[in-house]
Amino acid sequence: MTEIYIGVFLLGILISLLAWYKRSPFFNFIGIQIAVYGFLKGLALFIPPLPSQVVVMYMAMSVFAFFIYFSIREETFRAFLAPIKSVLADRDKVLYRVVIVFIGLPLLAAYITYAKVRPSFEPPVSARIVHPEPPTEIDFRGKKIQILGLENPLRKDTDRMKDYLEEGKKIYYQNCFFCHGDDLDGKGHFAEAFNPPPLPFRGTDTIAQLPESFVFWRIAKGWTGLPPGSRPWDSAMPAFEDILTEDEIWKVILFIYEASGNKPRTWE
Amino acid sequence: MAEKDIKKGVLKGLLKLTLILGAGFLLLGILGRILPSPTEDGYRFFPVIGSRVWVWIVAQLHLNFAAFVLGVPIFAVTMEFLGWRRKDERLDRIAYDFTKLFTLAYTLTAVMGAVLMVSLPILYPKFIQHLMKVLGPTWWAYILFMYGEVFVCYYYFYSWHRMKDRKGLHVLLGVLLNVMGTILLLITSSWVGYMTTPAGVTETGELVNRWQAIKTYMWIPLSLHRLVANVVFGAGIAAAYAAFRFITATTPEEKAYYDWMGYTSAMIAIGFSLILPGIGYLLGVEIYAFNEQMGIQLMGGFYAWLWVMQAILIGAILFFINYYLWISLNKMPGGERYFRYVKFLFIVVLLGYAIWLTPHSVALSLEEARRIGSYHPVLGKLGVMASKNTAVIISYMATFISFAIFRMSNKEPTVSWASMGKWLRVLIIVASTGVVLFLGVYSYMVPSVTRVKVLSPIQFGVFLLSILALYILDSRMFKGARVIGEPRWGQMPERSQYALIGITVTFTWLMGMMGYMRSGGRQYWHVYGILKDTSPDAYLPAHGVASVIVTLVTLLFFLMVAFVFWSVMKLEMIAEQRRAK
Numbered sequence: 076m077t078e079i080y081i082g083v084f085l086l087g088i089l090i091s092l093l094a095w096y097k098r099s100p101f102f103n104f105i106g107i108q109i110a111v112y113g114f115l116k117g118l119a120l121f122i123p124p125l126p127s128q129v130v131v132m133y134m135a136m137s138v139f140a141f142f143i144y145f146s147i148r149e150e151t152f153r154a155f156l157a158p159i160k161s162v163l164a165d166r167d168k169v170l171y172r173v174v175i176v177f178i179g180l181p182l183l184a185a186y187i188t189y190a191k192v193r194p195s196f197e198p199p200v201s202a203r204i205v206h207p208e209p210p211t212e213i214d215f216r217g218k219k220i221q222i223l224g225l226e227n228p229l230r231k232d233t234d235r236m237k238d239y240l241e242e243g244k245k246i247y248y249q250n251c252f253f254c255h256g257d258d259l260d261g262k263g264h265f266a267e268a269f270n271p272p273p274l275p276f277r278g279t280d281t282i283a284q285l286p287e288s289f290v291f292w293r294i295a296k297g298w299t300g301l302p303p304g305s306r307p308w309d310s311a312m313p314a315f316e317d318i319l320t321e322d323e324i325w326k327v328i329l330f331i332y333e334a335s336g337n338k339p340r341t342w343e
Numbered sequence: 344m345a346e347k348d349i350k351k352g353v354l355k356g357l358l359k360l361t362l363i364l365g366a367g368f369l370l371l372g373i374l375g376r377i378l379p380s381p382t383e384d385g386y387r388f389f390p391v392i393g394s395r396v397w398v399w400i401v402a403q404l405h406l407n408f409a410a411f412v413l414g415v416p417i418f419a420v421t422m423e424f425l426g427w428r429r430k431d432e433r434l435d436r437i438a439y440d441f442t443k444l445f446t447l448a449y450t451l452t453a454v455m456g457a458v459l460m461v462s463l464p465i466l467y468p469k470f471i472q473h474l475m476k477v478l479g480p481t482w483w484a485y486i487l488f489m490y491g492e493v494f495v496c497y498y499y500f501y502s503w504h505r506m507k508d509r510k511g512l513h514v515l516l517g518v519l520l521n522v523m524g525t526i527l528l529l530i531t532s533s534w535v536g537y538m539t540t541p542a543g544v545t546e547t548g549e550l551v552n553r554w555q556a557i558k559t560y561m562w563i564p565l566s567l568h569r570l571v572a573n574v575v576f577g578a579g580i581a582a583a584y585a586a587f588r589f590i591t592a593t594t595p596e597e598k599a600y601y602d603w604m605g606y607t608s609a610m611i612a613i614g615f616s617l618i619l620p621g622i623g624y625l626l627g628v629e630i631y632a633f634n635e636q637m638g639i640q641l642m643g644g645f646y647a648w649l650w651v652m653q654a655i656l657i658g659a660i661l662f663f664i665n666y667y668l669w670i671s672l673n674k675m676p677g678g679e680r681y682f683r684y685v686k687f688l689f690i691v692v693l694l695g696y697a698i699w700l701t702p703h704s705v706a707l708s709l710e711e712a713r714r715i716g717s718y719h720p721v722l723g724k725l726g727v728m729a730s731k732n733t734a735v736i737i738s739y740m741a742t743f744i745s746f747a748i749f750r751m752s753n754k755e756p757t758v759s760w761a762s763m764g765k766w767l768r769v770l771i772i773v774a775s776t777g778v779v780l781f782l783g784v785y786s787y788m789v790p791s792v793t794r795v796k797v798l799s800p801i802q803f804g805v806f807l808l809s810i811l812a813l814y815i816l817d818s819r820m821f822k823g824a825r826v827i828g829e830p831r832w833g834q835m836p837e838r839s840q841y842a843l844i845g846i847t848v849t850f851t852w853l854m855g856m857m858g859y860m861r862s863g864g865r866q867y868w869h870v871y872g873i874l875k876d877t878s879p880d881a882y883l884p885a886h887g888v889a890s891v892i893v894t895l896v897t898l899l900f901f902l903m904v905a906f907v908f909w910s911v912m913k914l915e916m917i918a919e920q921r922r923a924k
Contacts, residue, residue, distance in 0.1 A: 123715045126705045129722060140693050143662060146838060147669045200706045208640035223635045270712045279787045280723045340791040
C-alpha cells in the first residue's frame with residue numbers, strides 16, 4: 076500500500092514539470108504539493124512512517140511557503156491567480172465552475188467532515204508529557220531523597236567502576252531487558268504490548284538529554300508518584316523501589332549510560 | 344493630534360491619568376463595599392468566564408499596550424537623534440509619527456491598567472494583601488514614576504515643533520522618557536519576579552528583606568528580555584501602522600512615505616529580535632538555577648508542546664520578513680538581477696523551517712506508537728536542540744543575506760577590488776555556514792552541557808561575526824557605488840504590507856503564549872512555594888483553551904490598536920481641514 080505514494084510523488088513531479096514547461100505557476104504549486112505529500116508518506120518505505128501530526132505540520136508549512144514563493148514576482152503571481160480567476164469569472168468556463176466550485180469543493184468539504192466525525196474505535200491521540208518535571212524530593216522506602224541536584228554517588232568511586240558496571244549489567248538483564256531490549260533499543264520481548272512503548276536508551280535524544288537524578292526518580296517511582304503538574308502520564312514502568320535497592324538503581328543507571336555510549340546530562 | 348500649547352497638553356495628560364486612576368480607586372472602594380465578602384480563603388468570583396480568565400485577558404491587554412508605549416519611545420528618540428545629526432527631515436517625521444502613536448496609546452494603557460488595578464484586589468484580595476505587604480512601597484513608587492512618565496511623554500510630544508531649534512534638549516527629553524519607562528518596567532518585573540522566583544520572605548510569607556524580594560533570580564533577565572521584546576513589539580506595531588496607512592493611502596507621496604516607514608520599522612523589529620533568543624536563554628538559565636523542577640516543566644514538561652507552536656510561529660515570522668524583502672526587489676531598479684538567488688534562499692529558509700518546527704516527541708495514535716516507538720528514529724534526531732539551533736541560525740543567516748541583497752540591489756560597486764570582494768562575500772557565507780553546520784553535527788557527539796555552554800554560543804558567535812563581516816565588507820565595497828536608480832518607494836504590491844501585519848500579529852500572539860507559559864510555571868501557586876492558589880482555577884488549562892484565550896486577547900488588542908490608528912488618522916484629517924480653512 077505504501078508503494079502507491081511513490082506513484083503519488085512521481086505524479087506530483089510530473090504535474091510540476093509540465094506546469095513549469097507551460098509556465099503555469101498555479102499547477103506547478105499543485106504538483107509540488109502532491110509531490111511533497113507523496114514524499115512524506117512514501118518515506119515509510121525506508122524509515123518508520125511519519126506520524127500524521129507531523130505530516131499535517133509539514134504539509135501546512137509547504138502550502139504556506141510555496142504560496143509565498145509564487146507570489147514574490149508580480150507577473151508570476153498574476154499567472155498564479157489566472158486559472159482561479161478564469162474558473163470563477165470567465166463565461167466560457169461555466170462547466171469548470173459548476174464541476175469545481177459547486178460540486179467538487181462542497182463534496183471535498185463533505186468528505187473531510189465525514190472523515191472527521193465518522194465513528195472510530197481508535198483511542199484518541201494523546202499529547203503525552205514525555206519529560207514530566209521531577210519532584211523536589213521523594214520518599215524512597217521511608218528515606219527522604221532530595222532529587223534536585225542529586226548526583227550518582229557511585230561515579231566518584233572510579234576504582235570499582237568496572238564491578239559496578241558488571242553488577243549493573245546483571246541487574247539490567249534480570250529486570251529491565253524484557254521491555255527495554257537486549258540492545259537497549261526499547262524493543263524487548265514485551266515492548267509490543269505497551270503504549271507508549273518502552274524508552275530506547277540508544278541515540279542522543281533520550282537519556283543523553285537527562286541528568287541521572289531524573290533517571291533515578293523514574294526508575295524508583297515508575298508511573299506512580301508524579302507531581303500534580305505532570306498528570307496524566309501514561310506509562311507501564313513499574314516502581315522499582317519495591318524491587319531494587321538505592322545502590323542497585325545507581326548501578327543499573329551506570330550500566331545503561333555506559334552500554335548505550337551516552338553521558339548523563341550535567342548542568343556544570 | 345493637533346499640536347497645542349505645551350502647558351495645556353501636559354496638563355491634559357496629567358488630568359487624564361488622574362481621572363483614570365481616581366475612577367479606578369473609586370470603583371475599587373464602591374465594589375469593595377457592595378460586593379459580598381471574599382471566601383474564607385480569599386477569593387471572589389468573576390461571573391461566567393471566571394476570575395482567572397478575566398484577569399488573564401485584562402493583564403495581557405495591559406501588558407501589550409505597556410510594551411508598545413515603552414518600546415516605541417526607544418527607537419522614536421533614536422530616529423529623532425539620527426534625523427537631527429544627519430539633518431534628515433524624513434527621520435524626524437517618522438520619529439514624530441511614532442511619538443504620536445504612543446502618546447495616544449498611553450490613554451488605553453492607563454485604562455487597561457486601571458481595570459487590572461480594580462480587578463486584582465477585588466477578585467484576589469488575599470494575594471494582593473500579601474503582595475502589598477512585601478512589595479507595597481514599590482507600588483507607590485510605580486504611581487509616582489507613572490506621573491513622571493506621562494509628564495515627560497506629553498511634554499516631549501507637544502514640544503516637538505516648538506523645540507525644533509533646540510533639538511539636543513528635545514532629544515534629551517526623549518532619553519529621560521526612556522529612563523522613566525525603564526524604571527517602570529523594572530518595578531513591574533520585580534512583581535512578576537517575586538511571584539515566580541520569590542526571595543526575601545520566610546516560608547510562610549513573612550517579609551525578611553524587601554530588597555531581596557525585589558532583587559529575585561528573575562528580575563534582571565526578565566527586565567532585559569522585556570526591554571528588547573518591547574522594542575521588537577513596538578517596531579512591529581509601527582510597521583503594521585505603516586502597512587495600514589500604505590494600504591489606505593491615496594497619494595503616491597503618502598504611499599512612498601509609509602512604504603519607507605514600514606520597511607524601517609520592520610528592519611528594527613527583526614534586527615532587535617536577533618538578540619532575543621540569547622536573553623531568553625539567560626532567563627531560562629536563571630529559572631533553572633532557582634528551581635530545576637520549574638525549568639523542566641517550562642522547557643520539557645507540560646509546556647513542551649507549546650514550544651513547538653512557538654517554533655512554528657517564529658518560522659512564520661522569518662518567512663514573512665524574507666517574503667517582504669524578496670518582494671521589495673520589485674521596486675529596486677536592478678533588483679531583477681537578484682531574483683535568481685531568491686530560489687536558493689527560499690530552499691534554505693524552507694529546510695530550516697522544516698527542521699525548526701520538527702517536534703521531538705509527537706502526538707501519536709495507538710497504531711503509530713506501536714509502529715514508531717516513543718521517538719521516531721529520524722524525527723527524534725531532528726527534534727533536538729543540536730539540529731534546531733543550527734537550522735534557526737542558518738535561517739537567520741539567509742534572512743540577513745536577503746536584507747543585504749535588497750540593500751545592494753540598486754547599486755553597482757565601482758571599487759577596483761569589487762570582483763574579489765564578491766568572492767570574499769561568498770567565502771564568508773560558505774565558511775560560516777559550514778562551521779555552523781559542522782558544530783551542529785558535532786553537538787550530537789558531546790554531552791549536553793558542552794553543547795549548551797560551548798558549542799551553541801560559538802555557533803551564535805560565528806553567525807554574529809559573519810554578518811558583521813558581511814556588513815563591513817558591503818559598506819566598503821559599495822562606498823561611492825554607481826546607483827542604478829533610486830528605490831521606487833511606494834511601488835509595492837499590497838500583499839507585501841499584509842506580510843508586515845502578519846509579522847506583528849504573530850509577535851503579539853507569541854507574546855501572549857510565552858507570557859502564559861512563564862506565568863503557568865508557578866502552577867498552583869500565586870507566589871511559588873510561598874502562597875498557594877486555593878481557588879477553583881488552580882489547575883493548568885488544556886493547551887487548546889490557553890490558545891483560544893491568547894487568540895481572543897490578540898483579536899481584542901488589534902481591535903483597540905485599530906481604534907488608535909483610526910484616531911490618529913481622524914485627528915490628522917481634522918488638523919488638515921483646519922489648515923485648509
